[in-house]
Structure formats: C-alpha cells, structure tokens
Amino acid sequence: MKELRRNMRFVGTLVVVLFVGLAAWFAMTVFTQGSVWASDVRNSRLRATASLRGDITDRDGNLLATTADDGTRQYTKNALARRALSQTVGDTAGMSGTGIETFYSATLLDISTSLVDRLSELMGNARHVGGSIQITVDGPLQAWIASEFPVNEDTGACYRGAVCVMNYKTGEILAMVSMPNYDPYDLAVRTDAQVEDTAYLNRCLQGLYTPGSVFKIVTLASAITNDVNVVDQAFSCSGEWDYEGGHIVCINRTAHGTVNLKTAFKRSCNVTFGKLAYQLGLERLRQTAERFGFNENFKFGDFVVYNSAFPTDISDMNGLVWAGIGQGKVLVTPLHMAMISSAIANGGVMMKPWLIQRVANSAGATTDTGAPVQYRQVVSASVADRIAEYMYETVRSGTASRAAIQGYTVCGKTGSAEVSDDKTVETNAWFTGFIRDDAHPYAISVVIEGGGAGARMPSELAAKALKKAIEYVG
C-alpha cells in the first residue's frame, strides 16, 4: 500500500503539473495571439458589434484613419498619401490582409471591453469607440517616397516594387512603400476588378524576391566569419568562369582581373563570389544565411511577414555557385533585406522589427507600447564593421555611387536579380544600405521590378528617401 501511495502521488502530481502547463499555455497563447485570432476576417462578431473603430496615427500623431461623427471611416485627405499608406493602414473591407485595419481590428473595435468600460457605457448613452493605435511609420515620409517612385518610360506607368526604411538601432519601421497601391475610398464605390492587380499586396512583407547581388552581403559575412584571412586572398576574374556543370558571368562579361575581396564586392564581381561560395561549401553558407534569418519562421507579433528561403537541397556545384550570388532558389522580402543591412549597421546585432508604437484603449489610456528588442547577434561586431567598410567603398567608388548623400556616410550594395532563365524579362533592381550616423541610424532596402541592371534607379531612390528621412524623422 505504501508503494501504491507513492506511485499515486507521483502520477497525481504529474497530472496536476500537466494541468498547470495547459493553463499556462492557454493563457500565454490568448495573451499573445488572442487579438490576432479575434481580428480574423471570419469573425462575425466584428461586423455585429455596434462599436466604432478607433484612430490610427503615425509616429508624429498625424491621423491616418479615424471614424467621423456619422460613423464613416475617414483616411488621410491627400489622395497620394492615402494611396501610399493603403497597405500599411489597410481598409475596413479587409482587402489588404496585413493592414492595421484588418490585423488589429479586434483592438480598434475593442470587442471585449473590460467590465469597467461596459458599466460606464451602460450609464452614458454614447456609442462605444474602440482602441487607437499609433504606428512607427512616418506618414509624410512614406507618401513622399511613393511619389518619387520612378516611372517606366516605355509604359508611362509607375514601376512596381517596394521600399522599406527602418531604424537599425531600435528596429522601428519608418516606411513601407509598396507599389502599386490603391485608394481605400474606392472600395466602397468601385468593384474589386478596377483596383490595379496585386495592389492589395504589401510587397515589403509579402513580396518574395530573388535578391541577386545584395545577397553577397551574406556570402561575404559567411566567408569572413569562417576565415578572416580570406580578405587578403587574391581572386582572378576574366569576366566568366566555366566550372564543372556550369558557367557564370559578370555583368557585361566585364573582366575584373586580379581582385581582392573588397574590390570584388564593390564592383559586384559574380565570378569571385561564385568561387567564394564554392570555397565555403553549402553547409557553411547555409548556416550563415540561417543566422541572418533565412528559412526561419518569423514571428514578430506586430505584423505577418513571409519567410525568406535559402535552398537546403542543393546537390551540385552549380546550385551552390548561384546561391552564393543570390540567384537560384534564394528568396527574400524587402523588409528582411532591410533587416540584414540593419544588422550590419548595428554591429552585427539584428533588432526585431516593430510597427506598433502605442496601443490605447477607448478611454485613451496606454495599454501597450512598442520597445526595441534585440533579435539576435547575427555576426560578430568586427565582421559587421568590415562588411560596413566594404559597403561604404561600394558607395564611394563602386556600383552604388548614386546612393551617396553629401555630408553623410552612406554604405550600400546594389543588385540586379535575374528572374527568368532566358533574359527575356528585365532584371529586378535592388539597393540596400544604411547611413552610418548615430543621430540618423536609418537602413533601407529598395526593389524595383524590371528596373534593369546597374541599379541606377534604386540607388538614386534610396539616397533621396534617406535624405528625406533625415529631414522628416529627425
């Protein structure tokens, strides 16, 4: 009987512990996921509720969305700004699934108010107005960048693409421009078909692009991390390289001659970086890429971002060489590319990106504030500094010279990503970089679909956007 009691005590304790675990898990998921679940478009309580949506403001308090006295939802008056912010702010119809209006509808409507609120509403007769949300985005900056987005001279229409600006010291997202965009007012009067194709997509979060040469930052980080002597190694480039099972060329078959790593980086030499990837091997390159967040299920909380991919099933040399220059099956979102630049700028520490600066309940009391959180030390500070130096050279005397801003130290990397095998489609043009300045710690990524080689347009746009960020955000 004594043994029986001992065993029963053991199993009984186990069951009670499991219960405690269940309750803790339950509480934790409701706490972290509850408002996301409640904001689901399939939640009919949101439509049934009599309460009005609260305000959405930008980092300076500019109203981005508010509910008028007659109950209609009002967005920014300026049509251009309204369109520029469309996917970030969202719309009441929930067309842009990642927008604040959709993703935070449970908070904005405040469908499960506290007991105190409910009682006070019973006393008064006013219609319940939900909570308000302040985001880290600078509204005027985002509108300005969208207005500067280059126009394709062949078609007369704006290029498609994205610009993501963030503060690399804090992780605040300052702008998320996604082209094309839409006017939330149009949804009420026009049919869905008249909104431009893919305009609901927030390309910063949902656009998975082949990175091309901007991925060389990761290949470089992997090489220096694994063997710092690689920086003194001499590579020879004749403009093309034939290897077992494949063939790689530099842009315009330019022969870079004998180069060291720094020169190869600033001139974006494909042959050198292909050789570098081969020298590293798949395993080491994949490890570094995964440190940078590739193949990771990002859960940042404030928004949903698609997962970037680095191939794990490469079996031949050809795949490895192409992965080293960001081609093949490598995919990245513009936000993630901005995070990669941010990590380099921030001494190798990647900050968690965040969008929600402040959440207030219907009474105006703050219930939640965003704060900088370190995501991960991606590379060591010395490696990050070395890469930053190379990126500075790239802007000073390399392919990204158009990104320079007078009076500031801009570091960057260009890229042009092949999106078709037979070169019938223009390459996507990339720029990613940052300002090396403690007072203006801004990182940026720009992608212009079909923007062509040379990366002239994204570099110029990045310089303009960063300059404006200094002016507007301070």
Added chain:
Amino acid sequence: MRHNKLDRMKRALMRSNTKLLLSAVMLFQALAMLLIAFQKGTVNAQALVLAAALPAGTWLITRLMGRVWPVDRAILILVLFLCSVGVITLSDIAKSDITPRTQAVYALGGVVAMFAGAAFIRRWRHWKKTTALLMGLCLLALASPFAPVIGIYKYGARNWVGLGPISVQPSEFMKPILILCLASGFSNRPRFARCVPTIAFAALCCGVLLAEKDLGAVLLYFLTTVFMYYVATSNAFISLAGLGMGAGAAVIAYRALPYVQDRVAIWQNPWIDPQETGYQLIQSLIAIGSGGLFGMGLGMGMPRDIPLYHSDFIFASITEEFGLIFAIGLLAVYVLIIMRGLIVAFNARTSFHSLAAFGLVIMLGLQTMLIAGGNTKLLPLSGVTLPLICYGGSSLVSTFFSMGLLLGLSSMNAEDEARDIETLELREEGTF
C-alpha cells in the same frame, strides 16, 4: 449512545468547512440564471425557474447525500457546480430552450446515478469473484453498436446504440466499469502474469472502440489502463513499453487512417483550409480571442458561430462568454476535484478501493485535458466530452455515476477513520 457518538464523529470528519463553498456556488447559480432570465426584452420563464431550481437542488442534494453517507462534500459541491455551469452555459447559448431543459433532466438522472454509484461501491464486497462477469458485460456493451437494428452511425463514428426513443453511447457508460475491472484485476500488487487477463481485456476494449472509430475513447481507455497498471505494480518497464506500443499504434493509425491525418493536419495549421476542415478550430480560436480576459459577457457573445458550440467546443464557448480567467478557474475546479479524489485514494483501506478512486480521477483529468487542449489548439481534437459540462446525456450520467463511486469511497474512508479514532479512545479509556 456509543453509536450516536460514532455517527457524529464521522460526519464532523467529512464536513470540513464547506458551508461557504456551498453558498458561493448557490449564489453564482442564482445570479447567472437571473441574468439570463431578464436579459432580453421578455422574461425567460424557464431561466427564472432554473434560477430557483439550481441553487435549491444543489443545497438539497448536498444535504441529502451528506445525511445518508459521510461523503466528501467538497467534491460533491464542486461536481454540482460544474454540472450547473453546463446548464447555465446552455441556457445562454443554445438555440432553443429545449437544450438546457434536456440537460437539466439528464442532470437529474445523473444525480440518481450518483446515489446509485455510491450505494453500489459501498455494498460491492465480492469484487474478485464478479470481475470476470463484469468484464464480459463491458465488452458486450462496447460491441453493441455493431449489432443490427440498434447500432447507430453518428459524426463519423459507430459508437451509439438506439434503445427505443433514447440513444446512448456505451463507451461513456463503460468508463467507470472499466476502472472497476482494472482496479479489481490490478489489486494486491500482482505479478505481471496475473495481470495478463486484465490487460488483454483492456486491449480488447481499445480494439473494439478503434473499430468504432471512437478515437478519443481509445486514447482515454488506453492511458487510464497504463497509469493504473503502473501505480498498482510499480513496474515502470512494462508501463513504458505499453506507452511505447501505444505510440507505435498511434503512428500506424496515423498512416493507415486518413481521418486521423486530417485531424492532425487541422491541428498543425487550421488556416490552410479555413472554410472546410479548419473551420471548427478557427471559429473556436476566434471565439476564445474575442472573449479575451474577461469574456464578452453572459449572453453577449456569438459562440453559435462555432460548429458543435454546445458539445465538442463548449470550452471555447465558455471562454468567449466568461473570459480566460473564468476558463482557467474552471480548469482549477477540475484540479481540485482531482486532488480531493487523490486524497480519497490515499486514505482507502484496500488496494482495490484505492486504485478505483485513483482511476476515476485520473480518467476525469485526462479527459478534461484532452478536450480543453483540443479546443485551444494545444492538442489535436479528439472528440471526447468536457466532463459534467458538455451537452449530452450519456456522458453526464456516466460521469455522475463515476463521481458517485468516488463519493462512496470517500464515505467508506470517513467511516473507517471514525472507527479508528473510536478504537483509540476506547483503548485509552481502558475498555479494551
């Protein structure tokens, strides 16, 4: 004179201050039902009747049972509380008044079953001799849904039996019987060889239930058997081997049965197919998220958006209406019953009674965790009922019967203890 003293003593032992608990439960029942009665424009007469009937019934049953036997009143009151939470929730969320009324009638039947259970376990002395017969009856009952005419196929499982106007679920009613058979078979610290018939019986039960596709019941029967075997024999090796075999069987079942794969896939990511297979779970999570910390309020939410809101997903419905804090409190009530039940198991005088009490509470705990975890996406949904709360007669009556067994065991402990104290006193007085 002496008899009177003994009587008073055993009552005092088990009364332990439950008056406050009883008052709190009655107050909750009355207030909640009054709220439902007067919430809409018209007065809900049935809710008004229940507002009086629930507390009165709770009080009466507690008094009555406490008078007949010195049962553990804390368990009794908490069991009645959980049952009333079910009736209250159904009054609030069900489409028609018939559902809560039916549940209240089932509850009355359950109370009768509870008295029967307590009386039965107190009288059942020749368990060793009758176990074989009980096992045979149990298997026969479990297999009855396969019988022609009376067997019914429902919700993708063949586990119902129609007897004239009523249909019952034998797997529910056989839960306490299984535990009694196991407790009898595993009592007196047997060697493995002597356990084989009992284990074979449990395995047969699981096999029959598997054939009926009643997977939740298979899981419950299996885990309860393993735990009871372990505590009875201390044989960790065979228990772990049993768990391993169960895991192996689960993998085979996963490979072979497409509906098991579906369940697991839904659990992993319901958002892949939000309109069809993932619909239930997504609506459950939406309801839980909408409820938040304090809930939408009784009568304020829309839990009817969840399919099976009154049965498989009643835990989600309760969370939406009453909030996260209440739902966790509800889990705590189950834990309290389990802990009081474990005390009953510790104090029992024979290993049979001890094992029976242990099995009853462990099955209650496992069942609660399976369904609460299923509603909250911690575990794949297995379609067992939330004990005492979920709508449905078979489960309610059977759980009441189980709790009756537990209460009967607690009363036997109290009597034994009182007798011990009396013996001690007599020894001190020098009468012996």
